[in-house]
Amino acid sequence: MKQIQVLIVDDERYARDELKHLLSNFASIQVVGEADSGSDAVLKALQLQPDVVFLDVEMPKINGMEAAKSLRKLKKVPFIIFATAYPEFAAEAFRLEALDYLLKPYDEDQLKQTVQRIENKFLHSQESGDTKFGKLAIESEGEIHYLFPKEILYIYHENKFSKIVTKKDAFQVKITLKELESRLAPYSFFRIHKSYLVNLNYVSRLTPWFNGAYLLELDDSDEKLSVSRNYVKTLRKRLEL
Structure with a gap:
């Protein structure tokens, strides 16, 4: 799945460079x-057809x-x-x-919320059928499997491989977790660690663990996954109304 393509427009080079740097932290962008x-x-x-x-x-x-x-x-x-320094244009x-309407200087938390809003818009368009036939193609044991993103419960990286876990199966692939995160960014996937x-879509419970970390439980899975404390705040924003 392709990333969300962005065009940055600003007459100040420094402002463009700053925003480009901040957006580089988001795998979906x-x-x-x-x-x-x-x-x-x-x-x-006209030339680039940005999203x-x-x-x-x-x-x-x-x-x-x-x-x-x-x-x-x-x-x-x-x-x-x-994106402007002037609130009166809102x-x-x-x-x-x-x-959305971002004020300069950029606040990283506000930018995260903006990116989440963009991702949600693209997720909605996917669910509305714009790309309903899109599947993740993975090679495993000499075969090519095609998975709907909604079939996938979670993915983890171990010993130079990524393991894709669905309700019924698990597939070991040589695709990096970063690459999978990029492909799946428009489909409600989130890095918890x-x-x-x-x-x-399958998260059912968060339980406090230790040092600010949590344990996460998923529907249709008996596994309890560790949520790093660095991801907890953003995860809850994504999950909660």
């Missing part, structure tokens, strides 16, 4: 291009609001995330149906 003006944003969007545009507001000549109006006329309309941004990736 791939920055495919940059633009330094509103007019360049529209041209790059999401992070768009600065205050730019010379064509500002972010005008650029957003032009982007909304494209055949493939990207989701718009406004009302107009949401009239343009922006997915450096060696574990779980399908959030």
Whole structure:
């Protein structure tokens, strides 16, 4: 499954570099291009067909609001995330149906919430049928197996292999956990530990363990998986209404 493709638009090079660096921490996101003006944003969007545009507001000549109006006329309309130091543009941004509105300087927790919102949008489009035939292809013991992401309970890495656990079977593959995380990012998968990736749709219980860590239980599985304390806060945000 391809990553969510992002175009960053800002007339300041430093701001583009900073946002690109912060987004590199998310396996689901791939920055495919940059633009330094509103007019360049529209041209790059035509060329690159991004899924999401992070768009600065205050730019010379064509500002972010005008650029957003032009982007909304494209055949493939990207989701718009406004990124600006000026909160007073928020009302107009949401009239343009922006997915989110980020204030500079960037707050990492706020950016995480924005990325989660993007991922949820793409997950919803998947469940609505946009890519309902997409399957994960894996080679195991000389055969190619095709799995719907919804069949997978969890994945873990052990001894240079990744093990994909479903309700009925388990498959050992040579694909790295990072690669699997990237492919499955639009489908409610979440890393709970450096060696574990779980399908959030099957999470049934979290139990405090020690030193801020938790044990996680899944429907249709007797295993109890360790959740590193570094992932607990974000995991709960993803799970809870």
